[in-house]
Amino acid sequence: MNIDSIQNGVVIDHIKAGYGMNLYELLKLGELDVSVALIKNVQSKKMGKKDIIKIDADIELNLDIIGYVDPGATVNIIKDSVLTEKLSIDMPETLVNVIKCKNPRCITSCEQELDQIFKLSDKKNGEYRCIYCEAKAK
Amino acid sequence: MRSVIDIVDLTTEELDELIKTAVDIINNPNKYSEICRGKKLATLFFEPSTRTRMSFEAAMYELGGHVISMTDAGSSSAAKGESVADTAKTVSCYTDIIAMRHPKEGAAYVAAKAASIPVINAGDGGHCHPTQTLADLLTIYREKGGFDNLTVGLCGDLKFGRTVHSLINALSRYNGIKYVLISPEELKLPSYVKADSIKSKNIPYTQTTDLESAMPELDILYMTRVQRERFFNEEDYLRLKDSYILTPDKLKNAKADLSIMHPLPRVNEISAAIDDDPRACYFKQVLNGKYMRMALIIKLLKEAGTI
Numbered sequence: 001m002n003i004d005s006i007q008n009g010v011v012i013d014h015i016k017a018g019y020g021m022n023l024y025e026l027l028k029l030g031e032l033d034v035s036v037a038l039i040k041n042v043q044s045k046k047m048g049k050k051d052i053i054k055i056d057a058d059i060e061l062n063l064d065i066i067g068y069v070d071p072g073a074t075v076n077i078i079k080d081s082v083l084t085e086k087l088s089i090d091m092p093e094t095l096v097n098v099i100k101c102k103n104p105r106c107i108t109s110c111e112q113e114l115d116q117i118f119k120l121s122d123k124k125n126g127e128y129r130c131i132y133c134e135a136k137a138k
Numbered sequence: 139m140r141s142v143i144d145i146v147d148l149t150t151e152e153l154d155e156l157i158k159t160a161v162d163i164i165n166n167p168n169k170y171s172e173i174c175r176g177k178k179l180a181t182l183f184f185e186p187s188t189r190t191r192m193s194f195e196a197a198m199y200e201l202g203g204h205v206i207s208m209t210d211a212g213s214s215s216a217a218k219g220e221s222v223a224d225t226a227k228t229v230s231c232y233t234d235i236i237a238m239r240h241p242k243e244g245a246a247y248v249a250a251k252a253a254s255i256p257v258i259n260a261g262d263g264g265h266c267h268p269t270q271t272l273a274d275l276l277t278i279y280r281e282k283g284g285f286d287n288l289t290v291g292l293c294g295d296l297k298f299g300r301t302v303h304s305l306i307n308a309l310s311r312y313n314g315i316k317y318v319l320i321s322p323e324e325l326k327l328p329s330y331v332k333a334d335s336i337k338s339k340n341i342p343y344t345q346t347t348d349l350e351s352a353m354p355e356l357d358i359l360y361m362t363r364v365q366r367e368r369f370f371n372e373e374d375y376l377r378l379k380d381s382y383i384l385t386p387d388k389l390k391n392a393k394a395d396l397s398i399m400h401p402l403p404r405v406n407e408i409s410a411a412i413d414d415d416p417r418a419c420y421f422k423q424v425l426n427g428k429y430m431r432m433a434l435i436i437k438l439l440k441e442a443g444t445i
């Protein structure tokens with residue numbers, strides 16, 4: 001895969017430097033059977049340094065996960081080597097089964113079948129809380 | 139279906155309405171003695187809390203209703219691995235309202251989502267215990283005639299003590315409240331509680347480690363227990379547990395109409411010598427808790443169209 005040119009796929013750009021790996025893991029890109037490139041610490045005029053993820057396949061991504069990790073990221077959809085769509089990213093109000101509550105006293109720690117749900121409790125600080133025990137997401 | 143999991147589930151108007159109902163129950167018990175006739179309360183206690191369970195049961199009996207209990211979690215569905223949601227759905231089939239206690243935080247929320255009848259949280263770990271706050275509110279209302287312009291001292295474990303956090307949330311809705319937060323350094327009120335319920339409303343407060351110097355200005359002194367189960371480290375618990383012990387000599391500069399409160403059970407935070415002092419209100423809180431549970435059961439069953 002040539003990491004510069006994608007024919008049909010998705011480019012997640014302007015990821016804050018250092019957040020690319022976390023995003024890669026939460027999006028479970030390692031499980032994909034297609035070419036994926038995670039490029040760290042790319043020079044950027046606007047940001048100094050940034051991370052970029054390129055996925056060489058026309059897949060649907062969970063934008064909530066991207067919004068949770070870095071609402072400043074941009075998502076570009078490439079079709080036939082042409083940028084066809086720029087998706088706007090926002091902090092999601094609710095996160096379902098993206099992150100796990102780490103509070104050992106939370107009901108989700110003993111009832112595994114419950115959905116892991118977090119709600120945005122403080123948009124300014126990007127703070128999410130577990131809807132069950134109200135513990136902050138770490 | 140309307141349930142009460144946290145004190146914030148109730149508006150200020152609803153708190154006032156519950157207090158009004160409770161006072162009416164106290165004054166006219168006969169008016170309410172058959173109001174829940176034929177209705178059943180399920181008490182689901184996944185961990186023992188005999189006093190809370192008995193309070194709910196007494197409340198339902200005094201409303202003319204019945205009680206079905208699941209008290210022994212060891213031999214119950216929970217021990218067989220049934221989920222809280224399934225238990226709540228099952229119990230919804232043969233009762234009208236649930237009071238639930240569970241060691242895990244958020245368990246009552248899970249039950250309320252699953253149940254087709256109202257659920258009252260009777261304590262979910264260290265998370266919420268709204269009927270304790272209702273008991274506290276009725277006690278303050280009856281002792282002081284209202285909530286306005288009170289200086290409220292909160293003493294002991296202000297960090298882990300959710301009873302204190304809920305009480306602050308409720309009292310901060312009234313006018314002229316002032317808080318005196320008395321605790322060891324390690325057990326200070328968390329900053330998010332201060333931010334959400336005190337600072338955002340411009341409520342005056344002071345923080346101190348010295349109970350005796352704070353005493354003269356207090357209208358209410360709310361004592362709390364330092365709970366062993368909140369500590370990960372036994373040493374810290376042992377070091378902090380006896381930080382504040384209220385004895386008669388510490389009350390010498392207190393107001394004559396101070397109200398001394400405690401959510402009970404106490405260990406040694408309040409010396410038994412104070413029990414006969416007319417300012418001691420903690421056993422009145424127990425009684426008031428029953429009246430507020432009665433008022434809450436009535437409210438939720440009415441909203442559900444059951445009565």
Ligand SMILES: [Zn+2]
Pocket residue numbers: 101102103106107108130131132133134135244
């Ligand atoms: Zn949780």
